[in-house]
Amino acid sequence: MKSSRLESAASYLVLVVGALSTLLPFVSIVLASLQPSNALVSGLHVPHSLNFDNFRQAWTAATFGALLKSSVVISVTVVLLSVAMATLAGYALATMRIPAGGLLFGMFLVGLTLPVELIVIPLYFDLRSFHLTDNYLGVILVECALFMPFGVFWMRNHFQSMPRELIEAAEMDSASPRAILFRVLLPLAGPSLSSLAVLIFLWSWNQLLLVLILMQDPSKRTAPAGLGFFVNQNTSNIPVLCAATLIVMLPVLVVYLVFQRKFISGMLQGGIRG
């Protein structure tokens, strides 16, 4: 079929052009980051010699050691707490009859679309009076709350998709709700839990506005927020700036490449943060 071969060629062309334009900015900063510090870099230009000194300079100037530590502490805690809370709530909403359960779930659903801009202003003043600004715990709790609607929605869907007979059989053996969750359902929930964990990790890692406001002390900020701050002080030194950007990208890139299957399937199941 001639038309079909034409279509096939056209579709590959679109895919390849799309892939190249997606990769181009990454190539551009990798090349720039390898130029000598303070060099006048132009466009896509392969450096004469590989120069890794920018990474060292960026690392010390922006204190990435401390920033990355904050990022890890916050992201990992947020993942553990919010996955645990979302699992308990999703389990109850999916398998039990709960007074006003529909209303509660509806309240979570509205949260899927609320922007950070709606809540940051009073959060700053309210948390400050509880000494929760410039404090990991403050950011952690707010991020858990922000991702909770999605987490609850995700885990409820998961538990609803489990065969009803599984739960009924356990009930016949007079298993408690807790035993049903921990001994029957959770051992089968691995893939859903890990997809959720990967998504929440990335959202937490990439959160900017919230951290800029709740962490006024630059030394306690996360890597992306620190980068946003750093960029305004080093606008002219492109190679160091690009190196700093790569340092911040690298951890998420690693997580993504290791878990890309989980991540992509999570995103494609309508699991995109609203």
Next chain:
Amino acid sequence: MSLDFIQTRRPASATSPLADARRRRQRADPRGRRKWTGLLYIAPAFLVYVLFVVLPGLHTVYLSMFNWDGITPATWAGLGNYRAVVSDPLLRGAIEHALVLIVFFAVLPITLGLLLAALLARHRRRGMTFFRVIFFLPQIVPLVAVGITWRWMYTEDGAVNQILRFFGLARTTRAWLGDFHLALLAVGLIGTWTLAGLCMMLFLSGVQKIDPALYEAARIDGAGTVREFWAVTLPGLLSEIRVALTVTIIAALASFDIVYVSTNGAPGNQTTVPGLLVYRLAFTDERIGLAAALGVVLTGLILVVVAAISVGIRSEA
């Protein structure tokens, strides 16, 4: 843990006649007693959500009705801040810019995604993993990093101008983010780059779920690629389109990160967006009531759009 408490209570109370009756009822309806247990399971998630999202949201609505600098006592403003959001050119401009960004964050990526879906509809390919991994890259890196990268791409000496020169378009080159008329377009295209891959992959995975028999039937009826797209592919992708529209339009209206690092609203106020002004008004200009009102208007806008999408596109209903 409170859950242990429920467990241990059962044997202890089994001796009382009341508990006997309760147990009998429980046997009749095994889920009866669980009603209240269920609330305990929901409680941690719900409390955190209410304390750190719902109440602050309501608090913002309250603050929006005052003039407050964050230090001295606030004074009642009624709806004055909302009038300012509509009439002040700076704030109205930010909302207009956000609406323009919808073209770049939502319309363009979805069009590109549908184009690809149309081309690949009949060809169920294996070996898409490679493309998938690449197309999702812009979704996972921090938007701050995306903004900085593009700031460099758009400079006088950046890759964008280099490519334009390569294609003989040297006369169009400029410092894109500094251009008074084109900066917003340049920022918008960063959004297109970020979201196009997501839409493409979302629609490609949706196309795989369309019954191949529908394509067979369309082909037997002599439908070409174009008619096949309108008759089979597009109706089959409605739920994916709804998801994509919701996600991308929210990304456009509530954008902050990309704008904050790429232009910070400049040149002039040509690329300000509501998120940027909420931050600036509240934490630099100390006009907290006005910032709160803008946050409320932004949220209202998002809720209206989301509702319109879910009413407008009713798939498989």
